[in-house]
Amino acid sequence: MAQDAIDLLDADHQRVETLFRDYLSAGSDAAAKADLAQIICMELTLHAALEEELFYPAFREATKDEKLVQEARDEHDQAKQLIAQAESTDNLDALVAELQRTVQHHVMEERLQIFPKARSAGLDLAALATRLEARKAELVASLQEA
Numbered sequence: 001m002a003q004d005a006i007d008l009l010d011a012d013h014q015r016v017e018t019l020f021r022d023y024l025s026a027g028s029d030a031a032a033k034a035d036l037a038q039i040i041c042m043e044l045t046l047h048a049a050l051e052e053e054l055f056y057p058a059f060r061e062a063t064k065d066e067k068l069v070q071e072a073r074d075e076h077d078q079a080k081q082l083i084a085q086a087e088s089t090d091n092l093d094a095l096v097a098e099l100q101r102t103v104q105h106h107v108m109e110e111r112l113q114i115f116p117k118a119r120s121a122g123l124d125l126a127a128l129a130t131r132l133e134a135r136k137a138e139l140v141a142s143l144q145e146a
């Protein structure tokens with residue numbers, strides 16, 4: 001069976017969880033950690049854009065749950081503030097650790113509250129998956145041009 005929108009979004013979450021683990025395993029390899037931090041920030045930026053442009057508006061439309069969407073957006077903003085500091089920080093380990101905590105908390109809210117509510121609200125998750133994949137391809141292409 002094809003992946004629906006929630007499968008796609010949670011695959012992003014799992015990929016980032018693995019990257020955070022890789023970062024911890026990189027130990028004292030500063031170059032590897034800098035690369036991983038950059039990939040983590042890029043993955044999170046793409047993922048947040050897809051949710052904010054497509055998934056959250058569809059969720060809000062289907063559930064009328066303004067509060068959950070606002071909480072989620074606030075958590076995205078917290079992560080974005082940390083991501084904005086990643087290139088200039090002199091303590092990347094501390095910043096990545098804080099980003100990991102922020103993301104873990106947010107992903108848990110999505111898995112426990114937002115995703116189950118989206119499923120029970122009858123969102124068309126198959127159609128949304130197609131839109132997410134198309135938009136992701138566009139965003140990746142524009143990053144590669146930059």
Ligand SMILES: [Fe+2]
Nearest residue numbers: 051072106110
């Ligand atoms: Fe999110």
Ligand SMILES: [Fe+2]
Nearest residue numbers: 009047051110
């Ligand atoms: Fe998410």
